[in-house]
Amino acid sequence: MTVRIGVVVFPGSNRDIDAVNALEVAGAEPVRLWHEQASLDGVAAVVLPGGFAYGDYLRAGVIARFSPVMRGVTAFAADGGLVLGICNGFQVLAEARLVPGVLMRNRGLRFVAREIAILPERLDSPFTRSIDARRPLRMPVAHGEGCWYADETTADAVERDGQVLFRYARDDGSVAGGEEDRANPNGSLRAIAGVSNVAGNVAGLMPHPETAVEVVLGSDDGLGIIRSLVDSARERVAGHAPVEVGVR
Amino acid sequence: MTTLRFAVNVLPKDGILDPQGRAVEQSLGLLDVQGVSAVRVGRRIELTVEAPDELAARAIVERLAGDLFSNPLIEQASVEALGASSAAVGTAGAR
Numbered sequence: 001m002t003v004r005i006g007v008v009v010f011p012g013s014n015r016d017i018d019a020v021n022a023l024e025v026a027g028a029e030p031v032r033l034w035h036e037q038a039s040l041d042g043v044a045a046v047v048l049p050g051g052f053a054y055g056d057y058l059r060a061g062v063i064a065r066f067s068p069v070m071r072g073v074t075a076f077a078a079d080g081g082l083v084l085g086i087c088n089g090f091q092v093l094a095e096a097r098l099v100p101g102v103l104m105r106n107r108g109l110r111f112v113a114r115e116i117a118i119l120p121e122r123l124d125s126p127f128t129r130s131i132d133a134r135r136p137l138r139m140p141v142a143h144g145e146g147c148w149y150a151d152e153t154t155a156d157a158v159e160r161d162g163q164v165l166f167r168y169a170r171d172d173g174s175v176a177g178g179e180e181d182r183a184n185p186n187g188s189l190r191a192i193a194g195v196s197n198v199a200g201n202v203a204g205l206m207p208h209p210e211t212a213v214e215v216v217l218g219s220d221d222g223l224g225i226i227r228s229l230v231d232s233a234r235e236r237v238a239g240h241a242p243v244e245v246g247v248r
Numbered sequence: 249m250t251t252l253r254f255a256v257n258v259l260p261k262d263g264i265l266d267p268q269g270r271a272v273e274q275s276l277g278l279l280d281v282q283g284v285s286a287v288r289v290g291r292r293i294e295l296t297v298e299a300p301d302e303l304a305a306r307a308i309v310e311r312l313a314g315d316l317f318s319n320p321l322i323e324q325a326s327v328e329a330l331g332a333s334s335a336a337v338g339t340a341g342a343r
Contacts, residue, residue, distance in 0.1 A: 062316060062319070105267045
């Protein structure tokens with residue numbers, strides 16, 4: 001059964017094409033959702049792609065947060081719907097307070113665009129369940145504001161509640177250090193690269209799994225993340241859909 | 249109705265790392281400047297608001313300052329009244 005997954009397109013999104021491709025590779029049917037529509041067209045999950053929504057003016061993600069489609073996404077998330085924000089999509093989710101923390105200007109002040117590695121913290125979340133093993137996953141980052149930050153209390157709570165999904169990692173699989181460590185490309189607090197909300201159905205990460213889904217692209221380590229989303233969405237649809245069968 | 253001009257000054261909160269401020273501070277040596285410290289870089293937004301009275305106008309700006317212009321998790325915003333707007337031509341008594 002194909003599962004329909006929405007890819008939100010803001011003015012300035014530029015990785016929506018990659019997200020669409022990745023979802024197709026993972027066996028889903030991608031559906032583009034324009035930022036001006038509040039309806040999500042009945043999709044089973046939503047991806048907020050990378051880019052520079054609304055030019056990243058004021059702060060990355062903040063103007064997008066108030067768009068009609070985010071009203072739909074917020075309601076969808078509140079109902080337990082699966083939402084994955086990648087890079088700029090993560091920034092939008094953070095600004096909308098749908099995931100904890102803030103994405104600040106990279107500590108080194110430079111825009112970073114290179115391949116890095118992240119280590120999945122857990123393999124039992126809707127966004128990591130189909131990853132083959134707890135190993136460093138190689139994929140690109142491309143951002144200027146990706147330094148995850150929260151005050152100590154929030155960061156402690158995020159760790160305690162199992163909301164850390166990914167940390168930047170060194171090639172040997174150890175977790176990256178602070179900003180002086182090249183393995184932590186933006187100086188993120190506690191090397192956190194991706195987090196979820198408390199309920200676990202909304203997640204964001206700065207690296208780009210959607211551009212690392214085929215070996216020909218340099219790495220297919222990102223496919224496990226996309227596949228996790230697709231598998232979780234499929235399960236969710238299967239759990240909800242049969243109710244209507246035969247009603248008419 | 250009254251038409252007023254406001255400014256919202258946004259700065260990184262105290263204690264929050266400000267990479268831009270740090271970079272500016274580090275550049276001071278290049279200018280042969282000594283004795284300057286605690287540089288913070290923020291932004292300033294100016295806007296004209298039309299509302300029934302000054303209190304109502306300020307309430308709009310305060311809301312925007314917290315919801316849109318700043319992220320209260322890392323930034324602090326202060327609202328500054330700039331008086332009657334130059335755009336208020338014709339609205340006598342705006343001040």
